Amino acid sequence: MKSNSNPVAVKGLCVAFGKRPVLDGLDFELQRGSATALVGDNSAGKSTLLRVLLGTLVPDRGTVAVLGADPARDGARLRAQVGFAADRIEVPNWMRAGDWLKFLSRLYPNWSRAEEQRLCALLELDAKEPVRALSKGNRAKLGLVAALAHRPRLLLLDEPFSGLDVGTRMKLAATVIEHLRDENCSVLLVSHSISDIERVCDRVAVLSAGRIAREGELESLAREERGGINLEAALRREPAAMELAI
Amino acid sequence: MNANFALVLHELRNARASLLAAAGLTLLVLAILHTFASTPTESAAAIAFMWSLCALQFACDSFATDLASGRLRTRSALPVSARMLWGAKLAAFVASVVLLAAFGVAVELAWQAGCGRAGACSEFVNALPPVTYILPLLALIGATGMLCSLMVESALTAMLLSGLVLGGLWGLALAFEESTRLTGEDLISRHPMSAALLCAVVFFAIGQIAFARAQRRLGDGAVRLRAVLVAALLCSIGLAGTAAAASWHWATHGLEDGHLQIFPSIASPDGRFVAFMAAQQRRGFNSRSASQRQLTSVWVIDLETSERHLIAAPGQFASDWYTRRHREWSEAEGLVVFTESSWNFGGDTGALRLRTVDGRLGVEPLADPKQAIGGRLPEWAAVTEQRVKNACGKATTVQWKGTEFERKFEGEFSSTHIGIGIVLSQRPGCILALREKQLRFIDMSSGQERVLLEDCEGSLAASPDSLAVLACTETGVHVFSTDDGSPLHTPWLRKEWAVKWIEGDDQSHELLLRRRGTNSISRILDVANGCEVELEGMGLRCLARIRDRGYTDVDAHGDLVWLNRAGRTVKVLVDR
Numbered sequence: 001m002k003s004n005s006n007p008v009a010v011k012g013l014c015v016a017f018g019k020r021p022v023l024d025g026l027d028f029e030l031q032r033g034s035a036t037a038l039v040g041d042n043s044a045g046k047s048t049l050l051r052v053l054l055g056t057l058v059p060d061r062g063t064v065a066v067l068g069a070d071p072a073r074d075g076a077r078l079r080a081q082v083g084f085a086a087d088r089i090e091v092p093n094w095m096r097a098g099d100w101l102k103f104l105s106r107l108y109p110n111w112s113r114a115e116e117q118r119l120c121a122l123l124e125l126d127a128k129e130p131v132r133a134l135s136k137g138n139r140a141k142l143g144l145v146a147a148l149a150h151r152p153r154l155l156l157l158d159e160p161f162s163g164l165d166v167g168t169r170m171k172l173a174a175t176v177i178e179h180l181r182d183e184n185c186s187v188l189l190v191s192h193s194i195s196d197i198e199r200v201c202d203r204v205a206v207l208s209a210g211r212i213a214r215e216g217e218l219e220s221l222a223r224e225e226r227g228g229i230n231l232e233a234a235l236r237r238e239p240a241a242m243e244l245a246i
Numbered sequence: 247m248n249a250n251f252a253l254v255l256h257e258l259r260n261a262r263a264s265l266l267a268a269a270g271l272t273l274l275v276l277a278i279l280h281t282f283a284s285t286p287t288e289s290a291a292a293i294a295f296m297w298s299l300c301a302l303q304f305a306c307d308s309f310a311t312d313l314a315s316g317r318l319r320t321r322s323a324l325p326v327s328a329r330m331l332w333g334a335k336l337a338a339f340v341a342s343v344v345l346l347a348a349f350g351v352a353v354e355l356a357w358q359a360g361c362g363r364a365g366a367c368s369e370f371v372n373a374l375p376p377v378t379y380i381l382p383l384l385a386l387i388g389a390t391g392m393l394c395s396l397m398v399e400s401a402l403t404a405m406l407l408s409g410l411v412l413g414g415l416w417g418l419a420l421a422f423e424e425s426t427r428l429t430g431e432d433l434i435s436r437h438p439m440s441a442a443l444l445c446a447v448v449f450f451a452i453g454q455i456a457f458a459r460a461q462r463r464l465g466d467g468a469v470r471l472r473a474v475l476v477a478a479l480l481c482s483i484g485l486a487g488t489a490a491a492a493s494w495h496w497a498t499h500g501l502e503d504g505h506l507q508i509f510p511s512i513a514s515p516d517g518r519f520v521a522f523m524a525a526q527q528r529r530g531f532n533s534r535s536a537s538q539r540q541l542t543s544v545w546v547i548d549l550e551t552s553e554r555h556l557i558a559a560p561g562q563f564a565s566d567w568y569t570r571r572h573r574e575w576s577e578a579e580g581l582v583v584f585t586e587s588s589w590n591f592g593g594d595t596g597a598l599r600l601r602t603v604d605g606r607l608g609v610e611p612l613a614d615p616k617q618a619i620g621g622r623l624p625e626w627a628a629v630t631e632q633r634v635k636n637a638c639g640k641a642t643t644v645q646w647k648g649t650e651f652e653r654k655f656e657g658e659f660s661s662t663h664i665g666i667g668i669v670l671s672q673r674p675g676c677i678l679a680l681r682e683k684q685l686r687f688i689d690m691s692s693g694q695e696r697v698l699l700e701d702c703e704g705s706l707a708a709s710p711d712s713l714a715v716l717a718c719t720e721t722g723v724h725v726f727s728t729d730d731g732s733p734l735h736t737p738w739l740r741k742e743w744a745v746k747w748i749e750g751d752d753q754s755h756e757l758l759l760r761r762r763g764t765n766s767i768s769r770i771l772d773v774a775n776g777c778e779v780e781l782e783g784m785g786l787r788c789l790a791r792i793r794d795r796g797y798t799d800v801d802a803h804g805d806l807v808w809l810n811r812a813g814r815t816v817k818v819l820v821d822r
Contacts, residue, residue: 056322080325090316092260106252107324 006032007154007186008053013062014210015048022048024210026062030154035180035187037197037218040207046190049207050156053188054084067154080108083152083185087159089143091131097142098127101149108150116149122175137168144172148179155179155187161196173199249326250334257338264307265342268300272350276357286358286370293350294375297343301384304342305391306404308335309457314399328458336450339388382443387412389449396453415445418481422488501545501554501806501820508800508820510788512575517793520819521546521557521575522806547819549795549808554820669708669715672729678715680706685717685724687731698731699724709747709755714773716747716757723757725773735773748791758789770797770813779813 008030015023022045030036038046051057053066055075064071069078091100101120105111120127123141134142140160147155155176161169177200180187191197197204197218205215214221258265275292284292312318321331351374358366387408394407419441501508501524511522524543544558669678676689678698685699685706699717707716709725714734717724722737740759748756748770755773770779770789781799784807789799796810798819806820 054323056328076325076327076330078325079323084323086320086323088316090320092317094259094262103252103256104324107249107326109325 006030007067008188009063009065010049010053011063013049013052013064014060015045015052015057016060021210023052023059023062026207026211028205028212028215030186030188031203032186033180033184034203035176035189035201036203036205037201038188038190038205038207039192039197044207045210046207047158050084050158050188050190053156054079054082080110080150081153083147083150083155085140085143085147085155085157085160087162089139089146091139091142093130093132095131096127097125097129097131097134097138100131100142101127101146104146104149110150112149112151115151116145119145119148119175123171137164140164140168140172144175148175151183153183153185155185157187157189157191159190159192161191161193169193169196170199176200250330250337253326253330253334254337254341257334258341261304261307261338261342264304265345268296268303268342268346269349271300272296272346273353276350276354280357280361286354286362286366287373289354289358290370290373290375293347293354294380296350297347297380297384298387300346301339301343301387302391302405302408303401304339305388306395306408307401308339308392309395310399310401310404313396329454332454332457335392336388339392343384343388379439382439382446385446386415386442386449389446389453390415393449393453393456396456421481421485500556502822506804506822508788508804508806511790511798511806513790513792513795513798514575515793517795518549519546520549520792520798520808522788522798547806549792549817549819552817552819669706669728670712671731672713678706678726678728678731680717685726696731698726698733707746714755723759723771725755725757738771738776748789748797756791779811781809781813784809 006029008028010026010028013023013026013028014021022043026045026049028049038049040046048057052059052064053071055066055071055073055078058072066078067081071078095103101116105113105116119125123145125138125141125145129138131139131142144160147157157176161172164172173196176187179185180200187200189197189200202218203216204218204221206213206221272293275296276289279289279292309318312321322328324331354370355367358370362370390408390411391404394404394411395401398404398407506524509523509525511520513520522545524545543556546555546557547553548555668680671677671687676687678685678687680686680702683700683702684697685702687696687698688694699719701719702717703720704718708728709715713728714725715728717726722739724737725734726732727734746758748758757771757773758768759771759778760768768781768784770781772778784799784801788806789797791797792808794811796808796816797813798806798808801807804822805818807818808816810816
């Protein structure tokens with residue numbers, strides 16, 4: 001069955017905060033080996049969907065299967081096979097970057113010390129640098145190393161490149177692409193930046209009113225304007241992204 | 247390294263600044279204490295206080311700061327379960343408190359060993375609160391703090407919230423205690439630490455469930471409101487349930503409750519009714535609370551029909567009812583029951599008046615207990631130590647230092663102590679007092695003293711009408727006038743010990759005599775005519791007169807018995 005082979009399969013997902021529904025009957029499948037961009041307005045529920053997929057948020061209704069498991073039940077085991085990088089990683093200030101990675105290595109069964117060092121070298125991240133002294137870009141690099149060093153089968157990225165300069169964005173995106181190619185993993189990227197999406201993704205899903213309004217190949221959807229959804233406009237909301245796209 | 251251990255170690259390293267600050271604060275407090283030459287006991291109290299304070303701080307800082315900084319969100323994406331994260335926080339809290347406790351104790355022991363006097367170390371260790379008491383309290387503080395820490399995003403706010411919650415818990419415990427005491431039980435006073443531990447476990451469980459399963463809902467106002475409503479509903483059901491159980495308990499067991507103790511009775515003016523108090527001694531975790539709080543009920547028995555009436559159920563009266571002033575029964579006033587705390591005179595709790603109209607009982611609550619009882623207090627009201635209170639609310643102060651008086655009279659209305667060594671004379675400014683085994687008549691204004699009796703033993707006892715005072719020597723029983731100290735009767739040269747006056751409302755003077763060294767045989771001596779009645783097998787603790795119909799007393803089995811004037815049993819009024 002197709003849904004079983006795909007790393008993410010969501011059906012009828014409903015999540016509400018108080019009386020406000022955020023995800024309302026969402027159906028979505030992430031195809032194996034694909035890099036899919038999840039786009040939509042602010043507060044559309046993109047990060048909420050990622051939290052559900054990670055198992056840190058229990059949905060009100062619906063079925064969710066990530067790598068064949070239910071995140072609400074097997075969240076801890078699942079997170080050991082999933083890489084997750086958020087827009088901001090919060091690490092205690094007394095730590096050095098290497099301390100955080102060392103701490104993570106004790107929690108991930110598949111953590112590869114060699115991969116960690118390779119990624120640090122690739123991204124030019126100094127593991128001895130105190131976290132409090134890390135720039136925003138270096139924090140993003142630390143987050144990406146933490147997400148990739150255990151060689152995940154699924155990568156969930158929640159605006160990991162936002163607010164970074166072009167060079168850093170390109171470097172991070174290249175790292176993700178390399179991982180995508182080498183490990184044959186699947187990527188779900190939440191972003192407002194069309195250039196980031198174009199660099200990394202081959203598919204796009206548009207989240208609107210708590211559901212996936214449109215989904216398909218990046219190139220075909222980018223030119224499409226149908227059903228009240230302007231993908232180009234949705235992708236170009238972030239000024240920085242617009243600038244980069246130009 | 248094990249993931250659990252790594253998490254706990256990570257939490258401890260996160261909390262090291264707080265740990266260092268707490269250790270510094272402990273040092274500062276101990277230094278200040280020793281600067282002012284504190285005792286090891288005070289150091290132990292300070293350390294115990296620091297434990298509580300630091301436990302609260304550590305617990306409140308568990309999640310609040312992480313929530314505010316977003317670290318908790320980062321950590322929630324780690325490949326560990328929420329339960330593991332919660333457990334790591336809990337373990338780190340426990341380890342922090344243990345480390346700080348060990349540090350405080352070690353520092354103080356080192357100081358006492360180096361600079362303290364001999365035996366100070368053992369005194370300090372003995373003064374530390376027992377683990378069985380401190381652990382449940384720290385657990386409760388920790389559980390409350392961690393739970394509150396999940397609700398807000400500031401450790402300080404969590405501490406304030408925890409204070410409110412702990413205060414609310416205390417209030418709830420008091421309400422629950424007052425409710426359960428009606429059932430004859432005293433759960434919280436008997437098992438305070440178990441209650442604290444149970445509460446802590448419940449709080450830990452709630453926190454763990456909330457953290458593991460409903461993280462996103464913690465900030466939901468509607469959920470909080472629902473939780474408060476559910477808690478209020480549960481409390482209401484619990485309190486209503488205990489009240490219902492109380493009604494069932496007293497309706498079912500009544501006076502046959504094996505734990506009840508019957509206290510002295512008093513007869514109605516016509517001799518038909520006998521009123522008495524029954525109390526269930528509370529088994530509090532310290533003696534003071536046990537003596538302060540009894541489950542007191544007031545009963546009236548019709549001697550002709552043996553019908554019982556519960557006049558005041560437990561809960562209406564909070565304290566003791568064992569001195570004469572607390573109950574009076576006259577034609578004019580009816581039975582007046584007045585209770586007050588034996589330790590704090592300001593602790594008046596209530597009064598009621600019982601009237602008999604055509605053989606039927608009627609109860610009338612009294613709005614102002616002091617006013618109702620004030621004019622009827624005995625003038626002599628003997629008090630041992632410092633103060634003697636008379637009927638009008640004025641107090642006479644007799645300063646007593648060792649065996650010496652400071653002669654002083656003041657109009658002070660303050661705490662009263664039931665005494666054994668001083669009796670006020672009917673003559674203003676004079677007292678009868680025991681000093682150096684002598685009964686003396688002392689004029690407080692002039693300082694003149696007159697020895698009335700040598701080789702006195704035991705205590706003085708004033709008669710119910712306050713006109714006479716009873717004193718005993720090894721060989722005889724003596725009665726003196728409280729007006730001028732003159733002997734009222736020829737001494738009875740007997741080996742029996744005069745225990746007390748027997749109370750009755752007919753102004754008769756009778757003494758209860760008890761043979762030395764035994765409780766089995768005693769006599770009643772009529773002061774007026776010297777007639778004696780021998781009693782056998784009676785407890786004699788509650789002996790009281792029923793006019794000319796005889797006496798009531800509680801026998802060795804705890805039964806309330808009606809005796810005739812010849813000392814023979816007429817009827818068992820309460821068979822227990």
